[in-house]
Amino acid sequence: MAMRRQLQLNTHISAKFNQELENLKHSVLTMGGVIEQQLVNTLVALQEKAPSLAERVSLNDSKVDVMETQVEQECMRIIAKRNPTAGDLRLIMTVSKTATDLERIGDEIARVARLVTLNKIPDSELVFGGMLDIGNRNVAMMRATFDAFARQDDKAAILAHQQDKDIDRVYKKVLEQTAAEIQLNPGDINQWMDVLWAIRAFERIGDRCKNICEYVIYLTYGRDMNSSSMKKTVKKLLK
């Protein structure tokens, strides 16, 4: 079975290095907080059909892009200056990859927000309800993911990872409902295409959160979660 390593950030001889790693980890959580708020605002905008709130979400997306650049630059600076190894290096790679995934999540959220801004919210109660369902599941998964990341909790990461299965299930159902709606109103295909993209964007958020959970496992065990050597460990943690 793979060996678990709890990374201690504050035990280096260099206090400055401790601080740098702590700040780096904190920066991802700050970025995650902004993203979570963006998602919640998008859901509210969707539910209340509030284009002004959706517009604000779209505008705020550039903030997330800037944050990603800052995190990337800091990772590069620390690698160049500190020559990190083992757990420290894994943390920096994890932070860098997480920042990229968070930025993509931001893009997906902005895509859904645009649907509200353009007033293309689907009339179908089933599809609309399905979208909100995926969105709410996304919020729950995102919170569980950030919590697992903050605590470097492997078990919590695997449990959060599992939540994507439910999102995929609902996504499949909503897709079928959307296809049925398109067949009923083939003239509105352009509007339905935007809806399809938005539903797809919601589904991708779950995938990105899943990636982040995998990085947490990589950080803790130094191995890819899907590798054969991790199967036993994952099974044990799921019990």
Add this chain to the structure above:
Amino acid sequence: MLKLFEREILSVDEISKAQTGIDVRDLCVHLNGKLVLNNINIRIPKNKITALIGQSGCGKTTLLNSFNRMNELNRNHQCSGEVWINDRDIYNRKERISRLRTQIGMVFQRPNPFPMSIYENVCFGLRIQGETNRRKLDDSVERALKNAALWEEVRDRLFDSAMILSGGQQQRLMIARALALEPEILLLDEPTSALDPLTTLYIEELINELKKQCTLVVVTHNMQQAARVSDYAAFMHNGELIEFSDSDSLFTMPAKQQTEDYITGRYG
């Protein structure tokens, strides 16, 4: 816009006169008839750590030695230009060299404790200055050893010979000896090259703490050490200053191709 990381380091162009610890202007040094430093202009920031990097023989140590006029120990030494510290050109004829060297401490590659007690090693400089008050000496020794992170290890054996200390402890003793005179500038010539990696990290951490009280200039062959420990870094080649900037920039995006080649191991 939300700033995730705060940077306290100014770029070299932003360093004002008041923030300058050592101001080197048009410095040329000839040793044994050979031009060793060629027209060096550099403003070393106050209360920061500046690393000098470059190949062997590029003039790093000569530049370091210019800051406390150690080069003058070589009889075939010629120097032109100015080195300003505290609004005074240290190469001015009226400048007293002994006074200068109390302001500027120096630590060498190999620890060189005198064959006397730990206490006497630390207060050696003060005694040379004529200090005889026992209480003042005691206070200075304690303060210097605490600042050099050695006090806890030697407080019960201050009057034992300094020669029994380990390499890392001896090097910290050398730093304490320099600090006892409360220098404004501390010059370190490869201070950790004779030490093991862990002791090196302790000394580096100590260096980082010391910048609160003095300006530090470190010569090192270890690029990683320069990157880790310094706030600013200067790359020298063949007696010329090729690039001087904050080390974040120098080690991630150097301005000169020559610097990039050197720090990435493509040189020569």
